[in-house]
Amino acid sequence: MPVDIKSPAGAPHARILGVGGYRPSRVVTNEQICQVIDSTDEWITTRTGIKERRWATAEETVAVMSLAAAGKALAAAGVEAEQIGLVVISTVTHLAQTPSLAAMVANELGALNAAAFDISAACAGFCHGLALAQDAVRGGSAEYVLVIGVERLSDLTDMNDRSTAFIFGDGAGAAVVGPSETPGIGPVVWGADGAQYEAIGQTFNWDVLREQTDIGFPALRMNGQQVFRWASYQMVPVAKRALEKAGISAEDLDAFIPHQANMRITDAMIKALKLPEHVPVARDIARTGNTSAASIPLAMERMLEEGEAPHGGVALLIGFGAGLVYAAQVVVLP
Amino acid sequence: MATQEEILQGLAEIVNEVAGIDVEDVQSDKSFTEDLDVDSLTMVEVVVAAEEKFGVKIPDEEVKNLSTVGDAVTYIQSHQD
Numbered sequence: 001m002p003v004d005i006k007s008p009a010g011a012p013h014a015r016i017l018g019v020g021g022y023r024p025s026r027v028v029t030n031e032q033i034c035q036v037i038d039s040t041d042e043w044i045t046t047r048t049g050i051k052e053r054r055w056a057t058a059e060e061t062v063a064v065m066s067l068a069a070a071g072k073a074l075a076a077a078g079v080e081a082e083q084i085g086l087v088v089i090s091t092v093t094h095l096a097q098t099p100s101l102a103a104m105v106a107n108e109l110g111a112l113n114a115a116a117f118d119i120s121a122a123c124a125g126f127c128h129g130l131a132l133a134q135d136a137v138r139g140g141s142a143e144y145v146l147v148i149g150v151e152r153l154s155d156l157t158d159m160n161d162r163s164t165a166f167i168f169g170d171g172a173g174a175a176v177v178g179p180s181e182t183p184g185i186g187p188v189v190w191g192a193d194g195a196q197y198e199a200i201g202q203t204f205n206w207d208v209l210r211e212q213t214d215i216g217f218p219a220l221r222m223n224g225q226q227v228f229r230w231a232s233y234q235m236v237p238v239a240k241r242a243l244e245k246a247g248i249s250a251e252d253l254d255a256f257i258p259h260q261a262n263m264r265i266t267d268a269m270i271k272a273l274k275l276p277e278h279v280p281v282a283r284d285i286a287r288t289g290n291t292s293a294a295s296i297p298l299a300m301e302r303m304l305e306e307g308e309a310p311h312g313g314v315a316l317l318i319g320f321g322a323g324l325v326y327a328a329q330v331v332v333l334p
Numbered sequence: 335m336a337t338q339e340e341i342l343q344g345l346a347e348i349v350n351e352v353a354g355i356d357v358e359d360v361q362s363d364k365s366f367t368e369d370l371d372v373d374s375l376t377m378v379e380v381v382v383a384a385e386e387k388f389g390v391k392i393p394d395e396e397v398k399n400l401s402t403v404g405d406a407v408t409y410i411q412s413h414q415d
Binding site (some may be wrong): 048226232262264 | 373374375377378379380382394397400
């Protein structure tokens, strides 16, 4: 008979205790974009709902933006950095293969008792991180978890690509997840459809640069129609399952915060979900662009700040992106 | 099996509902983008609604070949079960 080992003891439930965002200083309007690409403000607005986006300056690195967002989230949660047991960062624009951005950020933040790693789930990264955070808190692997979504997508934008140059933005959003006596994060509905691996990706992989040195830097490319169809129609059953698993209906929602990919996708989802008109919908994309993993916490922060969504209200989150991958859950807003 | 006329009529109703274009403007020789001002994303909405209405599959790679209303009618007619 082998010796008994102990299992970790976790919290009964987990919830988001605080959220914080960082919007870089440089505002880039559609007019400015159209000085480079042959397009118009009207064309960009009708196809994406984007009026302007923020692009980071050289000083606004992914680490700097992460630290700023994390500081606000910790303050909002009333949690000290040294109480954090895990830092999870979702990003596709930390341009070092290793070490992780999370290790650097945890150290600079003073989260010296935390495990730290990055995840790669593109625009669904924040919802993936939230699911991991919930499991860590409930499973006893960490009492408090810091989840950060951060991107400098301007680094991977081809300014000559008429189909993507206007979409992407930069920024960071963070959430502190911790123990709760009542349920604060519903069951996650997540998955991956690798058959659509090519739908969104880099123009070429980094290793190509070993042989070809005259081709510049890779950029993000996307099959817009394919992604639009997938997101607008196949994400609706995912969102419905997340509501079902949380035991609520769309009527009960105080906010709908989808990944800010494209206003047209958001509108198509609202229609297909038959979302009641009284439910406020995140439309942060108009001023922020598509910031991938940062978009949901940034939109959440704005809705709370502007009083559009109530503290303690119930929100449906859904992230979807390159992979193609997705994750959705219902949360109680901090 | 819907006839060519029925498909055209049904498609016109979809384009009207999705893009707000008058049913009588949706004629076989009309280009979706040039004449009807249907952009690439609206085209996806039209295609998805047409798939449902006519029980056909219109894959993404086929959508770009459907430049006129007539192209779409022909495709739908020849791919009905």
